[in-house]
Structure formats: C-alpha cells, structure tokens
Amino acid sequence: MSDVGGSVDWDVRAASFDEEPDHGLRAPEVRDAWDARLRRWLPIRPADVLDLGCGTGSLALLAAEQGHRVTAVDSSPAMVELARGKLAGHDAVVLRGDAAEPPVGEGSADVVLVRHVLWALPEPEKVLRRWRELLRPGGRFVLVEGVWGTVAPAGIPADRLAALLAPVAREVRVESLSGDPLLWGKTVEDERYAVVGTV
Numbered sequence: 587m588s589d590v591g592g593s594v595d596w597d598v599r600a601a602s603f604d605e606e607p608d609h610g611l612r613a614p615e616v617r618d619a620w621d622a623r624l625r626r627w628l629p630i631r632p633a634d635v636l637d638l639g640c641g642t643g644s645l646a647l648l649a650a651e652q653g654h655r656v657t658a659v660d661s662s663p664a665m666v667e668l669a670r671g672k673l674a675g676h677d678a679v680v681l682r683g684d685a686a687e688p689p690v691g692e693g694s695a696d697v698v699l700v701r702h703v704l705w706a707l708p709e710p711e712k713v714l715r716r717w718r719e720l721l722r723p724g725g726r727f728v729l730v731e732g733v734w735g736t737v738a739p740a741g742i743p744a745d746r747l748a749a750l751l752a753p754v755a756r757e758v759r760v761e762s763l764s765g766d767p768l769l770w771g772k773t774v775e776d777e778r779y780a781v782v783g784t785v
Contacts, residue, residue: 600664604642607771611644619768621648627728627782628654633696636720639685639703643669649699650676657681657695659688692719701730705742711750718754721785727755730763732778744779755783 596603604610611617624645628635632653637646640658642665650656656678660666669680683689685700686707698717707713717727729751733741744760751758763769763778770778 596660596662597664600642600662600668603665603668604644608769609641609644611648613771615768616771617648619766620645621652623763623769623780624648624728625652627726627780628652628697628699629726634694634722635697635699636688636690636695637699638688638717639700640669640680641665643672643680645699645701646678646680647672647676650678654697657690659683659685659690661685686713687716688720690720693722695720696722696725697728698725699728702732704729704747705731705740710742710747714750714754718785723785725785727751727781727783727785729781729783730779731781732763732776734776734778736776739776741777743777744781747781751781751783755785757784758782 607613607616611620635649635654635656637656637658640646640660643658646656646658650673658669658680661684663682666680666682673680681689685703698720704710731742731747733739733743748758748760759782761780763780764774767773
C-alpha cells in the first residue's frame, strides 16, 4: 500500500497481509478469479503496467505471468521486500516510493493499475491528474476500489470515482465486483468495483 490508511503501519501489517484471501490470492479459485479479471482489463499484447500501492505484489505477479512488463511501487519497505520475492524471475521491478508521486517517468506506462489505494489518498483529483501524466497515449487506468463497512463506511463510491476520472480519460467504464464472491474469498455486502478509463 502507499501512504494510506492513516495511522496503519504497513511494515507491521506486511507479515500477515497475504492472509486475507483477496490480498495473498493463495486459494486457486480466488487467484483464478483475479487472473480472469486482469485479462479483461489489461491489454492483450504485452504492455508496461505500473502497479501503484502494490502491497505484497499479488496483482503485479498475475500481470507479469500474463506477459506484461511490470513496475510495482509501494512505500512500505516490508511490502517491497515481499513483492520483490514474489516477482523474482519475472519481467518486473519493485520500487519503494509514494503511490501518489511514483518514482517513474512521464509517459512510461500503458496501464496504471491501482487496487484499494486511491480512496485513502488526499486530493484524489490531483493524484489522478498526476497518474494521467504517466500514461502513454491510448493507455488506461484500472482502478479497483470500494466502500467498505456499514457502521463507519470507508472508501469512495463508484459514481464519484467515475466523475473524478472523467476529466482525464476519454472513456470510463464501471464494473461491479460485489457480486463475485470468488474475488474476495467470501460473499460481500458492500460496494466493490473496478473503473477502467482509457486516455
């Protein structure tokens, strides 16, 4: 994760992070569900994928296994170490840095892939403009977000994220993910979705 979640110490959380079914993707059916979604969201041909707030690198690994060139970024040294272990031997590099201001050049990516990060960053409009600068013409955003919890919900609703993305993407599509328990390793009642935006 990037510098998200307020006071969460991601270095401390790193050791147990992959115990959540949708984090570690250890169950074959959960892994297969995410693999299938990524195949729909990412380009068919090998592309340069920038995974921001990559955590332990589970989605980055799937993208690399699909033949994409992956640059994964996270601010937590412990997460970066785990991600480097997962991605060893693949066409991938893992960098330590802030997801909102990643240490990569403008126009260096075909895809900006972000899962459960944008909701917790201050000034998401500014962050999306910055991420747009990283994309090549014809590139795409793949943003997986949600609104979690019922007592004190946290997150960003799909309609709000789609509206925030509209000024920097020529086409924006929202895909609900709440109804697919395989993605989460359980049935979920809250709002979970992906927004894919083409630039």
